[in-house]
């Protein structure tokens with residue numbers, strides 16, 4: 284097994300995989316790491332769909348355009364899940380509080396699913412596997428995916444994770460300096476602009492020389508372009524369809540339009 288330092292400090296997203304299955308005992312460890320995720324109230328408001336069927340992986344690739352979904356050994360879809368608690372409440376004849384229809388409820392489901400995904404990322408890394416989170420699983424055509432995966436009401440995709448034996452070893456990407464990431468005792472704005480501009484230059488230089496595809500992108504302009512594109516995603520309607528009543532967001536939407 285890798286050292287803790289290596290697991291955390293040399294992890295990169297891996298998008299190309301060997302054609303090789305993951306041993307059942309390794310998958311079992313990853314699943315148990317997912318199972319032992321810390322969750323709000325210990326409510327475990329998440330579920331994972333583990334997809335090993337090549338036909339289904341290719342269908343998801345067709346929906347999302349992300350190649351690593353069809354080439355990975357296994358594709359995990361992390362979902363916020365209030366269906367299990369609804370089933371329990373119904374079985375016991377208890378009134379169901381519909382926490383999922385509040386901003387905090389939605390966040391709880393998303394946080395639980397995200398922490399579970401990160402547990403899987405780290406477990407995979409420790410076992411010599413590579414992985415890549417795939418947000419397009421949530422944004423590309425979420426209603427189509429919900430139908431394909433037969434997601435019941437109260438369950439919504441948060442993110443996908445492709446996983447397999449690495450067929451590439453990408454360079455470590457420069458990250459923001461610790462001074463921008465960790466604020467001691469209060470949020471510190473003193474050096475933000477200078478440090479961010481220096482970081483932006485560092486990313487530009489990295490993108491020019493990195494192994495694999497080189498680009499002329501900087502950091503900030505490129506990310507803001509992604510955010511601009513993301514303004515067109517209509518997740519509110521999809522979530523509504525999956526049984527999350529987000530009508531409290533309507534005022535916000537009116538302001539944006």
Ligand SMILES: Cc1cc2nc3c(=O)[nH]c(=O)nc-3n(C[C@H](O)[C@H](O)[C@H](O)COP(=O)(O)O)c2cc1C
Pocket residue numbers: 294295296298349415416417418419420442456
């Ligand atoms: C929530 C989330 C969604 C992501 N979605 C995608 C995606 O759809 N496609 C992709 O190729 N990478 C995706 N990534 C991977 C990021 O691009 C990657 O983590 C980032 O560039 C930093 O690189 P690193 O993971 O090698 O440090 C995603 C990562 C996260 C955390």
